[in-house]
Amino acid sequence: MKRRQLFGATAALAVMAGLAGVAVAQDKTHVIGVSIPSATHGFMGGLNWHAQDTIARLEATYPQLDFVLATAGEPTKQVADIEDMVATRNIDALVVLPFESEPLTGPVKAVKDAGKFVTVVDRGLSVPGIEDLYVAGDNEAFGRVAGEYFKANLPSGAKIVVLRGIPTTLDNERVDAFEKAIDGSGIEVLDKQHGDWNRDKAFTVMQDYLSKYPKIDAVWAADDDMAIGAMAAIEQAGRKDEMWIVGGAGMKEIIKRIMDGDPQLPVNVTYPPAQISTAIELTALKYVSAAPVTGRFIIGSTLVTPENAAQFYFPDSPF
Amino acid sequence: MTTLALAGVYRSFGPIEVLHGIDLELHPAEVHALIGENGAGKSTIMKILGGYLAPSAGQVLLDGRPVTYASGPEAEAQGVVVIHQEFNLAPDLTVAQNIWLGREMGGLFLDHRAMREATQGLLDQLECKVRPDARIRDLAVSDRQMVEIAKALSRNARVLIMDEPSAVLTHREVEVLFRQIDRLRSQGVAILYTSHRLDEVSHLADRITVLRDGAVVRRAGRGELTEDGMATAMVGRDLKDIFPPRRTSFGPVALEVRDFHVPPLVHGVSFTLRRGEVLGISGLVGSGRTELAEGLVGLRPHHGQILRGSAPAQVRSLPEAAAHGIAYLTEDRKERGLLLTKTLRENLTLSTLADFGAPIISRKLEDAALTRAISDFDIRAPSREMAVGNLSGGNQQKLLLAKTMLPEPEVIIIDEPTRGIDIGTKSQIYHFIDRLAREGRSVIVISSDMPEVLGLSDRVLVMRQGRVAGELAGEAIRETAVVRLVMGTSEEISQNA
Amino acid sequence: MRDRLTLSTLGPLAALFALILLGAGLNENFLSAANVTNVLARSAFIGMIAVGMTFVITSGGLDLSVGSMAAFVAGMMILAMNALQPSLGVGLPLALAGIGVAILVGLLAGLANGLLITRAGIEPFIVTLGTMGIFRSLVTWIADGGTLSLDFSMREFIGPIYYGGILGVSWPIIAFAVVVVIGEVVMRHTRFGRYCEAIGSNDKVARYSAVKVERIQLLTYVALGLLVGFATVLYVPRLGSASGSTGLLWELEAIAAVIIGGTALKGGFGRVWGTVVGVLILSLIGNILNLANLVSPYLNGAIQGVIIVLAVVLQRRKSSAEGR
Numbered sequence A: 001m002k003r004r005q006l007f008g009a010t011a012a013l014a015v016m017a018g019l020a021g022v023a024v025a026q027d028k029t030h031v032i033g034v035s036i037p038s039a040t041h042g043f044m045g046g047l048n049w050h051a052q053d054t055i056a057r058l059e060a061t062y063p064q065l066d067f068v069l070a071t072a073g074e075p076t077k078q079v080a081d082i083e084d085m086v087a088t089r090n091i092d093a094l095v096v097l098p099f100e101s102e103p104l105t106g107p108v109k110a111v112k113d114a115g116k117f118v119t120v121v122d123r124g125l126s127v128p129g130i131e132d133l134y135v136a137g138d139n140e141a142f143g144r145v146a147g148e149y150f151k152a153n154l155p156s157g158a159k160i161v162v163l164r165g166i167p168t169t170l171d172n173e174r175v176d177a178f179e180k181a182i183d184g185s186g187i188e189v190l191d192k193q194h195g196d197w198n199r200d201k202a203f204t205v206m207q208d209y210l211s212k213y214p215k216i217d218a219v220w221a222a223d224d225d226m227a228i229g230a231m232a233a234i235e236q237a238g239r240k241d242e243m244w245i246v247g248g249a250g251m252k253e254i255i256k257r258i259m260d261g262d263p264q265l266p267v268n269v270t271y272p273p274a275q276i277s278t279a280i281e282l283t284a285l286k287y288v289s290a291a292p293v294t295g296r297f298i299i300g301s302t303l304v305t306p307e308n309a310a311q312f313y314f315p316d317s318p319f
Numbered sequence B: 001m002t003t004l005a006l007a008g009v010y011r012s013f014g015p016i017e018v019l020h021g022i023d024l025e026l027h028p029a030e031v032h033a034l035i036g037e038n039g040a041g042k043s044t045i046m047k048i049l050g051g052y053l054a055p056s057a058g059q060v061l062l063d064g065r066p067v068t069y070a071s072g073p074e075a076e077a078q079g080v081v082v083i084h085q086e087f088n089l090a091p092d093l094t095v096a097q098n099i100w101l102g103r104e105m106g107g108l109f110l111d112h113r114a115m116r117e118a119t120q121g122l123l124d125q126l127e128c129k130v131r132p133d134a135r136i137r138d139l140a141v142s143d144r145q146m147v148e149i150a151k152a153l154s155r156n157a158r159v160l161i162m163d164e165p166s167a168v169l170t171h172r173e174v175e176v177l178f179r180q181i182d183r184l185r186s187q188g189v190a191i192l193y194t195s196h197r198l199d200e201v202s203h204l205a206d207r208i209t210v211l212r213d214g215a216v217v218r219r220a221g222r223g224e225l226t227e228d229g230m231a232t233a234m235v236g237r238d239l240k241d242i243f244p245p246r247r248t249s250f251g252p253v254a255l256e257v258r259d260f261h262v263p264p265l266v267h268g269v270s271f272t273l274r275r276g277e278v279l280g281i282s283g284l285v286g287s288g289r290t291e292l293a294e295g296l297v298g299l300r301p302h303h304g305q306i307l308r309g310s311a312p313a314q315v316r317s318l319p320e321a322a323a324h325g326i327a328y329l330t331e332d333r334k335e336r337g338l339l340l341t342k343t344l345r346e347n348l349t350l351s352t353l354a355d356f357g358a359p360i361i362s363r364k365l366e367d368a369a370l371t372r373a374i375s376d377f378d379i380r381a382p383s384r385e386m387a388v389g390n391l392s393g394g395n396q397q398k399l400l401l402a403k404t405m406l407p408e409p410e411v412i413i414i415d416e417p418t419r420g421i422d423i424g425t426k427s428q429i430y431h432f433i434d435r436l437a438r439e440g441r442s443v444i445v446i447s448s449d450m451p452e453v454l455g456l457s458d459r460v461l462v463m464r465q466g467r468v469a470g471e472l473a474g475e476a477i478r479e480t481a482v483v484r485l486v487m488g489t490s491e492e493i494s495q496n497a
Numbered sequence C: 001m002r003d004r005l006t007l008s009t010l011g012p013l014a015a016l017f018a019l020i021l022l023g024a025g026l027n028e029n030f031l032s033a034a035n036v037t038n039v040l041a042r043s044a045f046i047g048m049i050a051v052g053m054t055f056v057i058t059s060g061g062l063d064l065s066v067g068s069m070a071a072f073v074a075g076m077m078i079l080a081m082n083a084l085q086p087s088l089g090v091g092l093p094l095a096l097a098g099i100g101v102a103i104l105v106g107l108l109a110g111l112a113n114g115l116l117i118t119r120a121g122i123e124p125f126i127v128t129l130g131t132m133g134i135f136r137s138l139v140t141w142i143a144d145g146g147t148l149s150l151d152f153s154m155r156e157f158i159g160p161i162y163y164g165g166i167l168g169v170s171w172p173i174i175a176f177a178v179v180v181v182i183g184e185v186v187m188r189h190t191r192f193g194r195y196c197e198a199i200g201s202n203d204k205v206a207r208y209s210a211v212k213v214e215r216i217q218l219l220t221y222v223a224l225g226l227l228v229g230f231a232t233v234l235y236v237p238r239l240g241s242a243s244g245s246t247g248l249l250w251e252l253e254a255i256a257a258v259i260i261g262g263t264a265l266k267g268g269f270g271r272v273w274g275t276v277v278g279v280l281i282l283s284l285i286g287n288i289l290n291l292a293n294l295v296s297p298y299l300n301g302a303i304q305g306v307i308i309v310l311a312v313v314l315q316r317r318k319s320s321a322e323g324r
Helices: A010-022 A042-061 A075-088 A101-113 A139-153 A169-182 A199-212 A224-237 A252-259 A275-288 B042-049 B072-077 B095-099 B112-125 B141-153 B171-186 B198-204 B227-235 B289-296 B318-323 B333-337 B344-356 B363-376 B393-405 B423-438 B450-456 B479-487 B491-496 C007-026 C033-058 C066-088 C092-118 C124-142 C152-163 C171-189 C191-201 C203-208 C213-239 C250-260 C272-292 C297-323
Strands: A030-037 A065-072 A093-096 A117-121 A133-137 A159-164 A188-194 A218-221 A244-246 A295-299 B004-013 B016-026 B030-036 B057-062 B065-067 B080-083 B159-163 B190-194 B207-212 B215-221 B253-262 B266-274 B278-282 B303-308 B326-329 B411-415 B442-446 B459-464 B467-473 C147-149 C241-243
Touching: A030 A042, A030 A075, A030 A275, A042 A065, A042 A224, A042 A275, A065 A075, A065 A275, A075 A093, A075 A101, A093 A101, A093 A275, A101 A117, A117 A275, A133 A139, A133 A275, A139 A169, A139 A218, A139 A244, A159 A169, A159 A199, A169 A188, A188 A199, A199 A224, A199 C033, A199 C213, A199 C272, A218 A224, A224 A244, A224 A252, A224 C213, A275 A295, B004 B042, B016 B030, B016 B042, B016 B190, B016 B215, B030 B042, B030 B171, B030 B198, B030 B227, B042 B080, B042 B159, B042 B190, B072 B080, B080 B141, B095 B112, B095 B141, B112 B141, B141 B171, B171 B190, B171 B198, B171 B479, B198 B227, B207 B227, B227 B423, B253 B289, B266 B289, B266 B442, B266 B467, B278 B289, B278 B423, B278 B450, B278 B479, B289 B326, B289 B411, B289 B442, B318 B326, B326 B393, B333 B393, B333 C203, B344 B363, B344 B393, B344 C191, B363 B393, B393 B411, B393 B423, B423 B442, B423 B450, B442 B450, B450 B479, B459 B479, B467 B479, C007 C272, C007 C297, C033 C066, C033 C171, C033 C191, C033 C213, C033 C250, C033 C272, C066 C092, C066 C124, C066 C147, C066 C152, C066 C213, C066 C241, C066 C250, C092 C124, C092 C152, C092 C213, C124 C241, C152 C171, C152 C213, C171 C191, C171 C213, C171 C272, C191 C203, C191 C213, C203 C213, C250 C272, C250 C297, C272 C297
Parallel strands: A030 A065, A030 A093, A093 A117, A117 A133, A133 A295, A159 A188, A159 A218, A218 A244, B030 B190, B030 B207, B080 B159, B159 B190, B278 B442, B278 B459, B326 B411, B411 B442
Antiparallel strands: B004 B016, B004 B057, B057 B065, B207 B215, B253 B266, B253 B303, B459 B467, C147 C241
């Protein structure tokens, strides 16, 4: 259970964990509400797993902390979850990964206005300054790191295709950063369509790319679920040797293959589902230590290569 | 002076002209009967009068002035009200809500009490025991007809068009209806009345128009036309022998029923039926006739004994009944008998499909069966591939009879063999029934049509409140005797009366 | 009943033909063997399910749970194969065991739907709305929120079920074709098909005609469950995984295909070959949008929606013409 120390915020966390050690147990019980989207695809599945794991561990360590976890399949349900937490569970703090920014901004602001401590994860709210603590992956870096790898490893005139996620701000940020990074390299983006972070959809879109373009040098699938779907389509078409693929988010199966030196999967870019653990732990620290817990924690996106892949491999996570 | 009239009205559907220059006048304070076989054009005329159809040529005159209605409700606003045969009632609304639908009392909020009271008044006039807040869905067919009539009465009609209102009513209800018609007539309402029951027509009508094939073939005043004369005019040929002659010899007992119960409606019914015999079952709607029949063929849970010949027969489902050679022809041919959107062939073979090849159904065998049915039962269909719903009622009934007879049953229970059917087809069906009996089969005829029961049956079983009220045979089968048993008036009192 | 060549019969065929012409005009690879194989193979899952759905809808029922059921069956199949691998080893016995599990689970799931509808007498919409949620939650729960993946070596072994074939025709296409031919014959020429139409047009008439209405209805749901099982057997080898998002909205695509093909949503008339046309139309829309950059792929759903509504408008025209 040591995996969550590995990311960008490692240093800050270590310091705080140190402080937590000295913290004295308090009499009053604090309730922390955690509201996240439900496990509809691999990345969210991993995130759910990390959230549950962290909560179980913190509850065992700190008897004075109580957690309320709710998962929602859509924004409306998430708003209702948050309202219920405030009304019926009397939470002291809220850790929220907004399903979508716009619809959640108002309700989260209401929680803040009621004097609760608010931690926002991954997707920022539409109005800045509401949250006390912001923990997120770096979408801009996620696209940029991948783009830089393409720029460095492909000759001018190379042809690539892109599989995008579900149409969202987050997806736009990643793709924009990717395109900016390859700008001026002479790499031609043949097509960029939405694979919705879904294996089946990515399989279909990739099949059609393969019918449409006789020559593809590389694929950027902005998520490992999509990378798996795309790989199956490429394999079926018998064009495995023609192109390599870069996915993202560090799914264990993909990391394993990078470790093994699969030529089709040279590298990966992290976007850690464990960021939710960081957020919950930092929020918990407010109640078990005297440390001031506010600010922004951006967990960087790192390039995973065969050399460093072992650090990113967690065989017992579902993702 | 006429209230509502048609002058030289033609109407076509596509290339087919169904009305050829109809002139018709409705006078105030008169009942005008419009009679004719199914398909003669009565429904089309009523739809044109009621504003539901426009004539292709010719005029509709209201108080002598030509009118064109955009819709039925617009005609209703002018005082022309139609009582439909196919009910226009919303099944999930209450009686009161239906009667005042679209004309609710009250301002911003509905005045439920006033509407309920007004409804109660209308129902009292009709001696109808239905509660104003009963749901239409829960009512019997005859009560629904009474509600439809109450709705028309509430409209304060100047012209009332009645499309076979008595078809589903019991004897007693028909009498109430006649009293209301008399009352409306005396108030100056012009009434157009249609019915297949010619005795009703000669009793009610001040004026009779006979229709055949879309043209008027006869006009007559009260008393100018006998029932036989009407029938002859409608059919276009002499109809002396509506009923076949009685059969004289019967075979052994084919079916015996002992102490038969169909909870909660039928109690302790026993009877026997011989080969070659037609047994009539009479009784009011709700006396348990249909329930008895459905119990006998396994459509309803029952207990008691059924013997075929001398062997006991277990009948818990229709297929079991069929295995014992018992078949049932439902009274509700549109909702229980035939698939209206399917072809003749698909309807004919539906209940005996296993006999037409397995696993692949033989189209050839099916077609052959249809050809045979069409000739055996004189089914007249413009096309074999047409939907059954587009056939006339008489041809539908003949097809249903053919379907029931396909497995060659030995005991046939026919519930209302001629409801809503013209006189010519009726006579044909009576002869079919006679033919079945003469072939050595046993037939049970359940009917509300008194002449039918009297004319067809070798024996009559009368049911009242779920029990056998009496049995009549031979010369004892007389209308008065049957009515006495149906109504439950005792022998002595009626003899004194 | 022989279909007469009316607008409603020709409509879907004409739409399919127009789409093929459009695709061929926009991209020369559209009619290549590889693309045709891709489109047909990817239509096979929903196609097989839609054939089963045709029977359910024709007999007046509805099944909203098939997408979730497919995910659940896939999950159980993978779980069973991973569990049996140590004892059976990678090979044919394990593959057969997986197929057996998929078909059995599909059959039981269909039986559950059917029994709730016919024995407990609950509306099909309600029952299958319920089981839709149940199956999907179960697979998410079994997968612990993530993805259930088949062991890699086994995936290699059963991959040919999706990717292989004979004479250049892949297995999913062959299986789909077989299911369609059987479905068409059953619907047109057997008692079961006739009874489905009879029950759908008026279940009371069917009951009074000695048709065992409940049994036929039950059988339609069981057959649909079985076809979901078959479809899953083809699906799992493709990616070797199942998750909470497997088969998402397949139920609506299957229902849409059935309706586009000319089967009446209220029951009483079913057309299996029409369903196949419907499935192909829906897949081709996606394929052409991917191949041609014609309009934004965001509008894929809108184009499918327009086609569904048009199909129903054509049906209306037909029924009002019959009304007279």
